[in-house]
Amino acid sequence: MEPYDAHAIEEKWQRLWAEAGAFAVANPAPGEAGDERRFYMLEMLPYPSGHLHMGHVLNYTLGDVVTHFRRRTGYRVLRPMGFDSFGLPAENAAIREGGHPREITERNIASIERQMRRMGWAIDWAREVSAHEPTYYRWTQWLFLRFLERGLAYRKAAPVNWCPNDQTVLSNEHVVDGRCWRCGAVVEARNMEQWFFKITDYADQLLADLDTIDWPERTKKIQTQHIGRSEGAELLFRVEELDLDIPVFTTRPDTVFGATFFVVAPESPLVETLVAGTEREAEVRAYARVAAARSTEERATREKTGVDTGRAVVNPATGEPIPVWVADYVLMEYGTGAIMGVPAHDDRDLEFAQAFSLPVVPVIDDDGRMISSAQFDGMPCEEAKGAIVAWLDERGRGKPAVSYRLRDWSFSRQRYWGAPIPVVYCEQCGIVPVPDDELPVLLPEVSDYRPKGEPPLASNAEWLNVPCPRCGGPGRREAETMDTFVDSSWYFLRYCDPHDDTAPFERRLVDYWMPIDQYIGGIDHAKGHLLYSRFFVKAMNDMGMLGFREPFARLFHQGWVRLAGKRMSKSQGGVSPDELLDQFGADPIRVYILFQGPADQDIDWSPDGIESTVRFIRRLWRIVHEAAARPASPEGVSTPLAVKAHETIARVTDDIDRRFVFNTPIAAVMELVNELARSPEDPAARFAAETAVSLLQPYTPHVCEELWEALGHSRLWETPWPTHDPALLARETVVLVLQVNGKVRDRIEVPAGLPEDELVERAKASEKVQAHIDGKEPRAFVVPDKLVNLVV
RNA sequence: GCGGGCGUGGCGAAACUGGUCAAACGCGCCGGGUUUAGGUCCCGGUGGACUUCGGUCCUUGGAGGUUCGAGUCCUCUCGCCCGCACCA
Numbered sequence: 001m002e003p004y005d006a007h008a009i010e011e012k013w014q015r016l017w018a019e020a021g022a023f024a025v026a027n028p029a030p031g032e033a034g035d036e037r038r039f040y041m042l043e044m045l046p047y048p049s050g051h052l053h054m055g056h057v058l059n060y061t062l063g064d065v066v067t068h069f070r071r072r073t074g075y076r077v078l079r080p081m082g083f084d085s086f087g088l089p090a091e092n093a094a095i096r097e098g099g100h101p102r103e104i105t106e107r108n109i110a111s112i113e114r115q116m117r118r119m120g121w122a123i124d125w126a127r128e129v130s131a132h133e134p135t136y137y138r139w140t141q142w143l144f145l146r147f148l149e150r151g152l153a154y155r156k157a158a159p160v161n162w163c164p165n166d167q168t169v170l171s172n173e174h175v176v177d178g179r180c181w182r183c184g185a186v187v188e189a190r191n192m193e194q195w196f197f198k199i200t201d202y203a204d205q206l207l208a209d210l211d212t213i214d215w216p217e218r219t220k221k222i223q224t225q226h227i228g229r230s231e232g233a234e235l236l237f238r239v240e241e242l243d244l245d246i247p248v249f250t251t252r253p254d255t256v257f258g259a260t261f262f263v264v265a266p267e268s269p270l271v272e273t274l275v276a277g278t279e280r281e282a283e284v285r286a287y288a289r290v291a292a293a294r295s296t297e298e299r300a301t302r303e304k305t306g307v308d309t310g311r312a313v314v315n316p317a318t319g320e321p322i323p324v325w326v327a328d329y330v331l332m333e334y335g336t337g338a339i340m341g342v343p344a345h346d347d348r349d350l351e352f353a354q355a356f357s358l359p360v361v362p363v364i365d366d367d368g369r370m371i372s373s374a375q376f377d378g379m380p381c382e383e384a385k386g387a388i389v390a391w392l393d394e395r396g397r398g399k400p401a402v403s404y405r406l407r408d409w410s411f412s413r414q415r416y417w418g419a420p421i422p423v424v425y426c427e428q429c430g431i432v433p434v435p436d437d438e439l440p441v442l443l444p445e446v447s448d449y450r451p452k453g454e455p456p457l458a459s460n461a462e463w464l465n466v467p468c469p470r471c472g473g474p475g476r477r478e479a480e481t482m483d484t485f486v487d488s489s490w491y492f493l494r495y496c497d498p499h500d501d502t503a504p505f506e507r508r509l510v511d512y513w514m515p516i517d518q519y520i521g522g523i524d525h526a527k528g529h530l531l532y533s534r535f536f537v538k539a540m541n542d543m544g545m546l547g548f549r550e551p552f553a554r555l556f557h558q559g560w561v562r563l564a565g566k567r568m569s570k571s572q573g574g575v576s577p578d579e580l581l582d583q584f585g586a587d588p589i590r591v592y593i594l595f596q597g598p599a600d601q602d603i604d605w606s607p608d609g610i611e612s613t614v615r616f617i618r619r620l621w622r623i624v625h626e627a628a629a630r631p632a633s634p635e636g637v638s639t640p641l642a643v644k645a646h647e648t649i650a651r652v653t654d655d656i657d658r659r660f661v662f663n664t665p666i667a668a669v670m671e672l673v674n675e676l677a678r679s680p681e682d683p684a685a686r687f688a689a690e691t692a693v694s695l696l697q698p699y700t701p702h703v704c705e706e707l708w709e710a711l712g713h714s715r716l717w718e719t720p721w722p723t724h725d726p727a728l729l730a731r732e733t734v735v736l737v738l739q740v741n742g743k744v745r746d747r748i749e750v751p752a753g754l755p756e757d758e759l760v761e762r763a764k765a766s767e768k769v770q771a772h773i774d775g776k777e778p779r780a781f782v783v784p785d786k787l788v789n790l791v792v
Numbered sequence: 793g794c795g796g797g798c799g800u801g802g803c804g805a806a807a808c809u810g811g812u813c814a815a816a817c818g819c820g821c822c823g824g825g826u827u828u829a830g831g832u833c834c835c836g837g838u839g840g841a842c843u844u845c846g847g848u849c850c851u852u853g854g855a856g857g858u859u860c861g862a863g864u865c866c867u868c869u870c871g872c873c874c875g876c877a878c879c880a
Contacts, residue, residue, distance in 0.1 A: 218796060222875060225795065230879075250880060299878075334879045348878050405879055595818070597805055612819060659808060667817035737812035742861045744813055781860050783811050791860045
């Protein structure tokens with residue numbers, strides 16, 4: 001027996017798998033039956049920072065176990081890999097260190113890919129895609145144009161975070177405590193033109209279809225909350241002098257009789273309409289300008305401010321005029337950008353009313369019944385909601401309405417390293433799409449990636465100035481690029497047909513593979529990537545491009561791997577997998593990361609523990625080699641070791657398949673190996689060894705392949721998953737637990753399948769039981785074949 | 793403030809639908825063996841208290857409750873973590 005040499009074994013099998021094309025999977029030929037058992041296993045694609053971190057190792061090892069298990073249980077498994085290779089970090093590295101973002105990105109991809117291969121993950125590398133490659137972003141641009149055609153992509157002015165120092169728009173994530181994360185300057189709110197995807201059109205479907213997918217409840221909750229559907233009513237408040245009806249959204253139409261004032265958001269166009277030409281014009285405008293420039297955080301925390309417009313609107317319920325104010329506690333983005341102020345029943349309105357001495361009129365009493373509300377007095381307020389809306393509806397002053405918190409997705413970035421947005425601005429024609437046959441619009445070279453008020457692409461005049469594709473007149477390209485979340489909203493579709501140069505994918509192929517049977521990734525993407533991708537698929541389904549409405553049928557979130565209490569992530573590598581690979585090899589790392597605990601739970605990384613998995617593999621190595629020297633186990637052997645092996649098959653299979661837990665199968669195999677070590681002479685020794693190696697293969701594929709050969713077999717990676725023999729597990733006798741008053745007093749062996757009264761008789765016959773029931777006549781509770789509880 | 797999750801040995805954890813002494817498996821620790829020594833490796837022990845060594849009692853953050861029976865279900869409470877947050 002050679003000593004266990006992780007590196008030699010791992011290199012050998014990685015080479016052999018590559019030569020055999022072991023993990024490549026073919027697409028079905030046209031006309032091939034679609035009823036084959038297929039399985040699409042996908043983990044979220046990595047962002048190519050310098051190297052893998054232990055969180056990746058957990059994520060992809062988890063997916064690898066599922067991949068091997070599904071392959072060996074008879075599925076055609078698609079398990080691809082790619083890189084989310086556009087984005088700010090590479091661009092910032094280029095600004096910081098010099099060099100081109102493409103060089104940095106491609107160097108990182110090469111490095112990560114090498115690490116992935118060393119980990120031995122069963123990936124179909126022939127399907128690899130990277131977002132920054134023109135062969136990929138050509139289709140990202142193509143999809144954008146389809147969204148544009150349907151009005152699902154549009155451009156409009158919207159408030160953004162602006163850093164006055166860096167002269168750029170910042171995403172919300174890059175505003176820390178109201179300051180720019182890079183230079184520390186106080187961020188301003190600005191109104192700028194932005195590109196948006198109309199995800200709000202799909203708010204209801206995104207909410208409703210959560211019921212059709214097998215996702216963690218907490219993730220569904222996060223999305224539900226983010227979509228934020230509220231039912232209520234839209235009520236009309238009239239400005240008589242201007243002959244103007246202003247709608248407001250409210251979830252509390254029952255309180256409308258208590259609306260004593262009216263508030264408009266400072267950003268609202270109504271402000272101008274209301275005050276233009278009045279004596280309060282200057283004062284109100286000044287307030288609106290200052291308030292609109294305040295950050296959302298500032299507006300949320302400071303005391304209530306506002307200014308009276310001097311105008312009045314008519315409360316549609318009371319018919320009385322109430323004053324109209326402008327105040328920054330009302331947000332333009334939600335509802336209609338205007339509210340009715342009901343200080344008696346809303347804390348924020350009360351605070352405002354108290355600050356400005358506005359009247360407070362309660363309209364619901366302590367028992368929840370309507371008061372001071374005309375004909376509705378005495379009605380329970382829940383009932384009054386519908387009744388009042390119906391009453392206002394009859395008079396044309398209101399109707400039931402639904403409002404969402406979800407906003408359209410702003411996806412344009414004033415940055416370099418992203419897919420160019422393929423449109424041209426023409427003075428005559430406006431926004432003109434670049435024709436499909438001119439795609440991709442290649443990302444041009446620029447001299448400086450730093451944004452200086454204008455996106456970096458605008459600095460390349462030769463690229464920027466092109467004739468209008470429609471009229472041929474002077475035009476200017478869009479210089480903004482797309483958010484990387486656009487790239488990652490459809491990459492899983494491209495994997496199905498990665499080399500198609502006539503379309504993003506063939507519908508037949510995505511309909512064959514999709515939806516993804518098991519998706520694995522961090523919960524940090526709960527309301528970003530996981531929502532955007534759902535929106536993309538629904539929109540593409542509506543366009544007839546594919547035949548399903550949800551991308552991810554089943555979702556699992558792996559836990560965080562922490563180092564000294566901190567999450568390991570892209571920015572803080574912490575532990576280098578290369579060093580661990582050099583020191584221990586891939587198999588021990590793979591077992592260790594999954595043995596720590598449930599995969600959805602955070603784990604603390606400790607290099608010490610990994611030694612113990614090396615020890616286990618060495619022990620397995622020795623014990624299996626010893627068993628391999630013994631005669632083959634007879635067919636149907638039913639020794640205790642054989643029974644243990646079958647039990648282990650049943651446990652491991654159930655854990656991976658049904659329970660989706662990955663730590664306890666390792667413990668189960670360890671138990672089997674321990675049992676084998678204790679009884680090496682058992683006739684089932686070889687069978688037990690074969691079973692242990694076969695069951696552990698998804699975790700430690702290299703060493704198991706080597707041991708499988710030592711046992712006289714070949715190609716474990718495509719050997720069918722073992723099945724247990726239920727007949728062997730059916731015991732002839734069982735151990736019956738005897739309790740008196742709920743306490744265990746004895747255990748006796750009885751034939752399996754005895755009727756309840758027989759079990760009770762046997763229990764009463766036990767001396768130890770008799771000593772505790774003391775001659776009394778007990779009541780009996782029986783769990784057949786397991787337990788009898790006698791209660792006296 | 794709103795929504796959600798989690799508390800089990802010295803440590804990571806197991807106990808899957810309430811039912812075989814709660815703590816499997818592993819780490820750590822203790823004892824023994826192999827070894828010139830250390831490491832590796834092998835064997836055994838290891839929740840707590842009491843014990844006449846046969847056992848007895850206690851123990852899943854805390855307090856109640858349901859049940860023949862609760863780590864598991866319910867109520868309250870303490871602690872930690874996560875998501876949202878002037879959303880009308």
